[in-house]
Amino acid sequence: MTSTRSPFTATALRARQIAVMQRSGIIDLRRPLRVRQKSRAVRTLGPIASGITTGAKWYGDRVALIDGNGSMTYRDLDLASNTVAHRWLMQGVGEESTIAVLCRDHRGLVITMIAAAKLGTRLVLMNTGFSAPQFADVALRERVTAVAYDTEFDPIMAELPQHIEQLGDPSHTVSAGGADTAIPLPSRQGQFVLLTGGTTGTPKGAPRSVDSAFASAQFLDRVPLEAGQTVLLCAPLFHGTALSQFILAVNLGCTVAIHGRFDADRALAQIESLRCDAVVLVPTMLHRLLNSPDIDVRDTASVRIIFTAGAALAPSLGNRAIERFGPVVYNYYGCTETGTATIATPADWLAGPGTVGRPPLGVLVKLVDVEGNIVSESERQGTIHVGNSISFHGYSSGGGKAISHGLMSTGDVGHWDSDGLLFVDGRDDDMIVSGGENVFPGEIEATLYAHPDVDEAAVAGVSDDEFGQRLSAVIVRRNPTLTEDAVRQYIRTELARFKVPRDVLFVNELPRTTTGKIDRKAMTSLTSNGR
Template sequence: MYLSAQLQETAKKFADKPAYCFLGQQSTYAELETAIQKFASGLEKMGIKQGDHIALLLGNTPHFVISLYGALRLGVIVIPVNPIYTADEIGYILDNGDVKAVVALDLALPLADKMHTLLPNVEHYIFCETKPDCLVQSELEKLSVYSKMKSFTEVIASGELSFQGPALKEDDVAIILYTSGTTGKPKGAMLTHKNLFSNAKDVGDYLKMNQDDRVVTVLPMFHVFCLTVSLNAPLLNGATLLIAPKFSPKEVFSLIKEHSATVFAGVPTMYNFLYQYPDGDPDDLQSLRLCISGGASLPVALLKNFEKKFNVLISEGYGLSEASPVTCFNPLDRPRKPGSIGTSILRVENKIVDELGQDVPIGGVGELIVRGPNVMKGYYKMPEETQATIRNGWLHTGDMARMDEEGYFYIVDRKKDLIIVGGYNVYPREVEEVIYNHPEVLEVAVVGIPDPNQGETVTAYVVSKNPGLTREQVQEYSREHLAKYKVPTTIEFIDELPKNTTGKILRRALKHQISQKVNN
């Protein structure tokens, strides 16, 4: 089965049920299915065919859902792109990804106009209207890319409900997700129809999603976490998406209360903002049956504080783009373990190995590797990187972890973020967990900096609730809970930690700041 085909079946079963709510408007499953079918047909009439690549330069809107499922129904390979990337970042992905058509909000068209001469392979620009037609038309005619443009509305209007899509194969690539590129240029993870469907189905089953669920879809749709957990899995099970254009604590509280939402999925920084929001009323969240955290490690102190304040449980999981993404979740039918990413989900194997690929004893730290129907086909046009990442059928995640005697996994840290102080291993997350417990600390990130004597030393970047908090106080608190070599030698107080669009803290940006200081 495939995502788009399964959605057809869901739409037949729940035709009159709301598929999504967006800015006060809602659409039924029957209406969504009609739009998807006609969009797929409209793409075909434009000359786009099975195997072509189409980029979605969109935020959280119904346009994304319709474009995604319509393209997949035609057998087109979808490349979601963060719409706030710079022209250079977007240009690289469109060029490297061999994109033939782009779907974007009309607000992004001036950017496309600047780029299109450098992207001769892009033949079509489909724009989604956000302005009055007369204003849009007068502006569009001024663009040099005008001859390649068509509105989203036009594409759907040209489509036919009688459209019959091509035969698909489960190992055909469905989506290419470009990783955030922590080292070098972003790599395009090729996810097949089998990868995406299996993970969406298994996650939906694991989390017991059903037609009565109302899922807050506030994570960015172009990110794999949202794509599977907050979009595909709910739609396959007849749930209703509560689409939020962007994250705002005020709007999230309002959305949950207004629609009696049952599922919320977010990254740790979202939970932190919700916890710190002064007008956050615990009663507003009482309809939630499930809160999900992923994308980065959730500090145990934050988890406990959030649950105590709002009387809801957070189930932490783990995933990565290359695995579609989910590999682990804290089970709902057994005790949840704070600080753990849970156990392997159905049909997915996780294990811990050393540098030689040998199994690490229970409790020992090693690299987390994964295999299952969700593991990517490889990196687009990067065979060497693919071979280095997928070995003997196992995906090497680059994350250091351990497993306890009951099969629960714990992420220790990213392999490349490991700090070595005088020959001793220091895992940034362990230090962060301690400092996070300090009552005056709002956020913290720990990185290593080169040191001629120790190899590296530990630096902590701290966002404080109290302007009077001192470096010495943080260090003294750390000494009470950490071995001497793990205590940060440098404490930097900053107003805000650098984060990407999903809220993940960017340690590489902090390291860049350090290197600039050293070079200057």
């Protein structure tokens, strides 16, 4: 693990990528004309619209999307997005525009993404959890010129500057049917902008474009998603986890069921009724799924892939999922800026519970120590750096992630085990220094999750006059008789003495962001106040 160079030549890498894509069905070398059509469409329209337009030509009557209002075929989505794009053209939207979209997960959001790509417009995917000031702040920073939104967000729109055009609810146009007249191809691919989590500050815009269909090979190398399957998206589409899998699914000609606001019982019902092959969610959702009273009465035998990302998957939670669903858990690790870093297959997880696996095809991952040297030894920590063809090239507002050895930092600290599996130990800025000892919350949290009386847990550092920082554990109890002293004694028997939390706080639920991550700002406030 000392070289920063790819183990494959460019030719060998491309050959392996083609083999992976052929195996999954995303391309068919027996139909070279379709391969050329797909390649041209990706370069011009981007990864989302290209999947829909080629799908409409090749298998137009296949169901592409299922939401709360029913199903739509690939042809339906193509025509409906034409209607929206034509309307926007009349409203002055073009290649120089930037559209923000603030919609729940439904067909209106999907059609907005397709229509924007057909116009070559820059699209900003907004977090539906934003307050009006947050939305306005991000919209101004991203130079938004127009907004498509659900009517429930009318109060937020009322506070926008007047120069930002309000395009209204895309679902209203969708319900009017689709237009047969195609949109002229844009002169270039429009970017889409993902927002960082913003758990420690204002979310930043990370612009993206995908110029090559070969980028899909990095997922398909490790995750056995195949053409024509049914995929349930529980994670929100404005989040990179769900968006990446949505893009893969539509380019494979899959049927994508959009879940919307998460409800564990409804998700289990969808898995059963739709015979879902794959489920995409964040660990919090997986936790709720396993705790649902319906988990043992619903038929989930169809599930071949549980794709989890967006937050750390505790070893105990991943193990519970495998016990219930079988060896189908794929644990993804990456960030908005770098894209994919590693993916753990079920075999990886069973070999090392808690692992995020290995880099997939075409991705390079190295650890870098505080002196800037590459870490080659197992079990030794370093900051995780990634080389990926789909890494972003800087935030919309300027600046970017740290670069070392030509690789981009994720901002996380991790280590390799002796088998070459990667483990993430925590954020480099989450490290707690207590009494001179460096502690990462993740290790303590994973240990707490393994306790039979603990349902959920998070750990934060609190200012302390004596120790600089002291450890504070916030716990959702499964058993109300669990005491603070019992928690401390448990950690004392499992970990080093300096990792025992001084404070233990029991709550009804942990503070989380809309994407399911621990809200570290809220945690700091909660633990500092002791309530």
